[in-house]
Amino acid sequence: MDHPRTSCELTIVMPCLNEAETLATCIRKAQGYLERSGVDGEVLIADNGSTDGSQEIARGLGARVVDVAAKGYGNALMGGIRAARGTYVIMGDADDSYDFSSLEPFVAKLREGYDLVMGNRFKGGIEPGAMPPLHKYLGNPVLSFIGKLFFKAPVTDFHCGLRGFRREAILRIGLHTSGMEFASEIVVKSCLSGLRIAEVPTTLKKDGRSRPPHLRSWRDGWRHLRFLLIYSPRWLFLYPGLAALVLGLAATLALMFGPIAIGGVGFDVATMLYTAGIAVLGYQAVLFSVMVKLFGAREQLLPMSPRYKQLVERFTVERGLVLGMVIFLAGIVLAVLQLVLWGDTGFGKLDAAATIRVAIPAMLGIILGFQTIMFSMFAGVLSIPTSADTDSQFNQAEQPADQGELVA
16 A cells, blocks of 8 residues: 655656566666665556566565556556656666666756656667667657657657656646557657757667567557657648649649640640649648647647647638638639530530530639538637636646646
8 A cells, every 4th residue: 555645856667567577677776776876766666457476576675566457558657657756757668678777867857957858779879689670770760750850859769768757747748648659649749848858878778578578560660650640730631731732723723724745745634633633632631730730739639839829710710611602602603604605505515625624623613612611610619618628727827837838
């Protein structure tokens, strides 16, 4: 049974699921660091349902054990973080691959005022065989590059499992994932929330367990990549959508005035049909980016920058409806005009190419206008105030001034 909560400077949290083979070594290293450094701290084991006696090993060595019933890497760590007594928390796996006896760089950066301190295994040293070549030369570099590109993360080892942070800051940013994505979520939300982030060298040695690790390279890699994409609607929807929309509209408008030949290759109404389709897909992607951002901000999954918030407030539902109706009616007018011109010929046979050259822009206007109208109504639904919004504003007003805000 846990003692009443008393504060300390540092809690070293280790998620645990049947780690009896290496857990004692990790605990002794962490306790050795605390004794040697004089840091006021504790070792906490967040057990996720071990059946190999890991809990008894931890308690026998004087570590505190918190049982976390909800399965998953993220759930285990969040259970440990919530139960931590330390101002600072350092987390790391209990497989003896991370050196808990050398935590001085992490504590030093935390004391300097950084909110998140990431370890960098590539700068600190990776023992031969400690990291599979697939992870070392493809997975980690690619995911770290994407993290820096999407979120401007000042780290080059995005998925190092040994990291430290201010407990209050990490609890404030609202972490939700329950599985392996939790490692990415900490960095992503810290970047989006404007937390101060530093990186220090750390070492990685071969997993001390005889059994296979819980990780699955391709599955977990995809889950991390999927998380990065979902949390960056700009790169997932907006930028590709804008590129397709601009390219599609420009090509469609150019072909309205007749065939175009480039390097001996001719482009006509058949090409125009495809470019119009590209424009529609691009416009859908742009609208999706805005909807994801609005929904994410509403559910407190994504922060909204002041500039983006100002833009959203200017684009009211009514303005969106007016814009959509203008585009829609422009398409209708073009279609009616074509019908009138056809009637002037007695509804006889028409030149197919000339007819399609007008019909495609007409349909493009109708489709884009209708999509704008529907998007505006959906945005209106997301903007309806709820009691949860009122409670959130009240809670923010009651927070101490030094806690800051997640979104501006």
